[in-house]
Amino acid sequence: MLKMKMYIFGEKNQGFNLAGVYDLFGYRALKFMPDINATLKGRDTSSPSVLLAHQHTPLTQIYVNKGTGFWGPPMRLGASAEITQITLLPHS
8 A cells, every 4th residue: 555655666767656645635634634745755757657646544545446536435336346457658
């Protein structure tokens, strides 16, 4: 799980940065606030970055898919199960 962390995968100029931050709701809740600049500090600026934002709850992390841009209770009523595969390709 990426909680305000960043990892560099691959060699310089050939890999990518993967980072995770809390979502913007943290500012309203006054806890679990995202700090994108601190999380991305030290990244390889010559490589692309993938930034994931997620909502923290006391028991679990909620990740959203289906392209709705909405998060909520940890349940998926009427939504089929899925696994998303993201393929990163080099810029040509």
